[in-house]
Amino acid sequence: MAQPTPIRGLGPDSELGQAARRILAGRLADVRKPESKLNGTIDDDAVHDMRVATRRLRAALQVFRPLGGLTKLEHEVKRLQDALGDVRDLHVQALWLEDVAKKARREKPETRKGIAALGKARLTGLAPKEKRLRSELKRWSSRTLPRMLRKVDGLEDDHRFGGRRVKEPLHWRVRRVHKRMKVYMDAPDATSAHVLRKELKKLRYELEIFQPAFRRTLGALTEMLVPLQEGLGELHDADVRLEVFERLAAGGKPQERKAARALLPLIREGRAKRSAEIARELQRWHAEDIPRRLLQVLS
Known part of the structure; x- marks a missing residue:
């Protein structure tokens, strides 16, 4: 699993608002790292990394929700996370079937053909999931990300971190x-x-x-x-x-x-x-x- 970007220069006496700005900026950067690998062909590892990064970003948005105005943004990130999850789940099952097919030499030819057919069926269901993911990625970059950057820059809270x-x-x-x-x-x-x-x-x-x-x-x-x-x-x-x-x-x-x-x-x-x-x-x-x-x- 990809590790989050380390956040330097924070301590227990840092202001909560400052911590929120820096941590959310780091989590946003982690979400954006795999984006370039999803512009054309959907890359398995990039889907996985971006899904994990969106989970971490949502966790940060939920933690800092008391600072105000983050609930709708968190829902927007969940849309992207769900689309990534739908693709990732099919990737996982298709890869498992591919691995099983390689090891199925002792099975009857008819059974081997059936396993191969199941793998193809999983991949057939992938196309609409990837189409939805591309739509959500477009929404993320054109709508959600700009709103989030503006909101994160304005977060303030003088409580102790x-x-x-x-x-x-x-x-x-x-x-x-x-x-x-x-x-x-x-x-x-x-x-x-x-x-x-x-x-x-x-x-x-x-x-x-x-x-x-x-x-x-x-x-x-x-x-x-x-x-x-x-x-x-x-x-x-x-x-x-x-x-x-x-x-x-x-x-x-x-x-x-x-x-x-x-x-x-x-x-x-x-x-x-x-x-x-x-x-x-x-x-x-x-x-x-x-x-x-x-x-x-x-x-």
Whole structure:
């Protein structure tokens, strides 16, 4: 995953308005970096990098929302993020099928043809998604970006960057993630995993924003979120895949049904492996008492 642009020269006593201007400018720069690779052919890596950058930008807009006038801009960024996500999700599934097709030499010729056909079907659905993405990119560059640059330049707030106004929402976010972890451990299904993943991403991006306002140990603790977040992301991909192929196995065309049924054991095996890895990572979280350590640093 692409790393955010480091924000230099901020500390706990910096004014919140100054911090907001500098952090939002950095997050905007991260969104713009992959843009040149999306002007012609849609580049897989650029889509992924820009999607992650829009998530970080939205997190910053939500954090600094109390400064005023950022809600509509955040909704505009979400439009772009959703369009990027639709393309990225199909890229992920198509790449998985491409990899499986290369390894399917032991399968019957008919099954191999079915797998190849499924891959082509995924790519066929990509064209309208890419068309929408190009439309949203045009809207972003011509409308949203100029408005955001004007708004960011005018943000003012003389509260402390490391003050109570910042700490209380972060405490709430840590406790919320901890609660979602317990829910997932009690019922580790696709829904609870997806909710935990979203909350964990929000916590990570918010901690990245406020890292300059706290002790250096916050950076090390933030990095400890990464394996769990990435594992939950892979689990989500497996859950999406499982839903799609179970549907094809039940009601697809004859060739699709055979291929989907041949792939379902592989998909379930992969999901079980990811689930076991996440269980081990959650055990580490509790053994090392990471939520309590985060709350201590944020005090």
